Amino acid sequence: MRWSWAVLLLAGCSAGQVGPPSAGDIDEGWQVTVYYTAVESFHSGPTVPVRGCSDIDCENGDDVLGTFPRSFAKAVQDEGTGRTVDGRYLNWSHDKGYWLDTEPRDSFGKPLQPFVSAAADGLRTGSRIKLVSCGQTPEGGNVDAVVCQKLASSSWQITDEFTPGLGGERHIDLYLGEETGQAFTESPWYTTFARAVLEIHQPS
Numbered sequence: 001m002r003w004s005w006a007v008l009l010l011a012g013c014s015a016g017q018v019g020p021p022s023a024g025d026i027d028e029g030w031q032v033t034v035y036y037t038a039v040e041s042f043h044s045g046p047t048v049p050v051r052g053c054s055d056i057d058c059e060n061g062d063d064v065l066g067t068f069p070r071s072f073a074k075a076v077q078d079e080g081t082g083r084t085v086d087g088r089y090l091n092w093s094h095d096k097g098y099w100l101d102t103e104p105r106d107s108f109g110k111p112l113q114p115f116v117s118a119a120a121d122g123l124r125t126g127s128r129i130k131l132v133s134c135g136q137t138p139e140g141g142n143v144d145a146v147v148c149q150k151l152a153s154s155s156w157q158i159t160d161e162f163t164p165g166l167g168g169e170r171h172i173d174l175y176l177g178e179e180t181g182q183a184f185t186e187s188p189w190y191t192t193f194a195r196a197v198l199e200i201h202q203p204s
Contacts, residue, residue, distance in 0.1 A: 025200045026132065031171045032151070032193035037089075037104045037112070037178045038075035038082035046070050050090065052098030056109065060097045065090065075179075080163075081105065081112065083178060094163045107161035114177030115150070119160040121168060128201040129156040129172065135196035144188040172198065 048070045053061035066084065073090075076082035081104035082090045089101045103111040107119075118129060134148040156174060176189060184190060 025202070026197060027170070027200055028195070028197045029170055030135075030193075030196040030198050031168075032131070032134070032191075032196045033171070033173050034151075034176050034189065034191060035079050035173050036176045036184065036190070038072055038079055039179050040068060040072045040082060040084045040090075042179060042182045042184070043069035043072035043075070048073055050098050052092075052100075053096070054100055056091075056099055056101050056105070058099060059095070061099065065098060065100055106159050108159070110159065112160070112175050112177075114175060115154040116157055117159045117175040118156045118172055119162050120158055120172040121162060123158045123172075123200065124202050125158055126203040127158040129158065130199035131156070131196060132199050133197035135193045138192055138194045140194075143193055144191065147188050147191055148193075 046069070047067045049067050050065045050073050051062050052065050053059065054063045054065065068084070068090070072082055076090050076098070077092050080092055083104070084090055089104050090098060091101050091105050092098050093107065106112050106117055108125075120127075120129075123129075131152040131154075134143045134152060137143055151174060154174075156172075160173075160175065162171075162173065179185075180189070181187070
């Protein structure tokens with residue numbers, strides 16, 4: 001999505017409205033969720049051994065990859081990627097299991113890009129997405145203005161896929177990059193928008 005951005009109005013963002021869209025296919029009624037790379041140093045508590053592949057060129061391996069906090073291993077399975085304390089990445093996918101890597105990867109094996117990579121069932125890979133309106137919270141309240149502004153001013157592209165069963169019609173998942181603290185999933189950044197409006201440019 002490399003076009004001129006609509007002006008983001010703070011008052012409008014608090015109500016879920018970002019601004020006038022540029023030319024493109026406008027689609028309403030989207031659910032927006034986010035995903036992130038877990039960071040081992042922000043996790044503690046009981047540890048568990050994790051088995052898998054020692055590199056990306058393997059599937060469903062049985063090598064001992066290390067012992068990690070249980071909450072970190074669970075977050076990697078939920079979100080798909082995690083950075084270990086030694087700087088490597090522990091990745092996970094439903095068809096491959098855990099593996100160690102030098103990058104957080106998308107479903108196609110390419111590095112994830114913060115505030116660029118996204119997944120959405122029904123949209124072709126390479127589609128460019130603009131968040132025109134953040135909509136509202138699932139409970140019908142105002143979305144967080146700072147989060148709305150950042151997500152709406154970012155250039156999203158469909159480069160990833162949902163784990164089967166987690167997507168659905170009019171549901172887009174946006175990649176934020178690494179979690180920023182121990183309570184990241186309780187922060188405004190770990191959010192869900194309802195009734196959002198997207199501008200969609202699908203490749204021909």
